[in-house]
Amino acid sequence: MSEVRVNNIVKTYKTARALDDVTLTFPDGGFFGLLGPSGSGKTTLLRTIAGFVEPDTGSVTIGDRPVVNVPVEAREIGMVFQNYALFPNMTVADNVDFGLRVRGVTGNDAKRRVAEALELVQLGPLGKRYPHELSGGQRQRVAMARAIAPRPRVLLLDEPLSALDKSLRVDMQIELKRIQREVGITTIFVTHDQEEALTLSDRIGILKGGRLVREGRPQEVYADPGDTFTARFLGEANVFDGKPEGSLLELLGGARVTRPEKATRIAVRPEHMTVSTVEPEGPNVLRAELRQRIFAGAMGTCVLEWQGQPVKAIARQEEFDGLPEKGAVWLSWSDRHARALTVD
């Protein structure tokens, strides 16, 4: 178990920069989610840590060991692939045993460790099966057991749940978290699923175009995204631009709203928006047009238009029921929910 660090990693493919000066620390024993749209470089970063990608410049350390010149097989990593990559010619137990055998662990010691790993992923009795006889979720567990059995210093997961269907994915998220907690191994995983990243990770890093744009605890990053890309990528955000007017911000149409941290752009999450038919007190009030109400159980979504810009609000059921289908309404939020965004 080790802390993993990458420093100033640059990787260029032909003319495209896959990674552009990325520096990050993955804490010892933590569950770190690398998040970003496709082409953001998240997989390249993971494969750089694994050793499949050689960076143009920069360093990678696992524990205190610099590994840039160490081949994959000597890095003491465990990796779970998107398609699991189980060896089709080997039984489940032999798959899990593979990493032990190549390290020279044999006999009862190996048997015990294979059994332990299979127990950990709750596949104890399936050791004699072949991968093609297993369900998708079971294969996923075998892949985890196989990666963990040799006791690697870091566990790398490349979109480990993307091949599973939605309901199974949620179950496996809980499982993954449990396994990681039990083993306590430093884990880095890549996903393009925001919800998955927020659920699983102790910390997340958001990549865009090969650059790390934001890093922190999920709650922190969600609550205060800092830049427009992160705000929109992680959950939904209504973004407003305005002109500074003293301590306030004047939006289009003259409405004045509170101005956090001298920003000229602010974000308000849909769940922090209040829609009402009577004009509320105070600042942060906009006159908007309700376009559509979408009922979705406990919560409902309101699609509105303000100054030609679409705005989204999520309302609780009682609030939602009191609204008309369409028409002019008031849109408001409290001061503490407005977040400053950088304009880039």
Place this chain on the structure above:
Amino acid sequence: MKAQLRTRVTTGIGIFYLSSILFFLYAPILVMAAMSFNASEFYQLPFQFSTQWYERMWENEAILSAAWRSIWIAIVTTVFATALGTAASVALWRYDFPGKRILQVLLFPPIAIPWLITGTAMLIFFFGVGIGRGTPAVILGHVALALPYVIVVVTARLATFDRTLEEAARSLGARPWMVTRRVMLPWIAPGVIAGALFAFAVSFDQFVISYFLSEPGDSTLPVLIYTAIRKGFTPEINAISTIIIAVSMVVMLTAARFTKFGGEK
């Protein structure tokens, strides 16, 4: 109605075409096989069942020694061609190096070039470099001929190998040789076996190269048969030919089973 009629006509033509091919391909072979069991030396009918030609063949020293010679040359060829061909396929699959494309392209013409020309070229070349005629020359020639077949078959199988399996094995600590032995070879084994069977068949059925490159007296079976036909045809030749065809068919059908003709069932 019209469309239906057209389909029926095309299907009819198709069936006729296929049956004709099969008929002209297999009828002579079947006739030969039948005649090897006919008592008459001059193919006279009515058919009288007899195994005398097989017995005579079994006592014919020349035929037997040529048969053994063919078999062991085929085995040696198979071992070399399979080992070299598999290694070459893996190298071509795994590495990128300058001239790789050219090398790949150059592997295939030997399959298409008439054996007569390849044989002549080899004879000239082997005399030129001092190897001359003889068993080493025959084996070299056979290996060179069989190699592209092995590479084609093994490469086809390798194309279905999932690269992430190799990455997974490496991530688990396996060195390249371990990856090849434990993960890749088990996967391509059906291709390697099929390639080996092809190599065996190419060598065992080879006439032109063997005829050009073997020393007089050291004939392989196909060469012996050719010589025998020129001297005067006896049903013993039918008997040995029937055996060769039976063996070749078994080998090729087994190969076909292993390669599944390039695809999964």
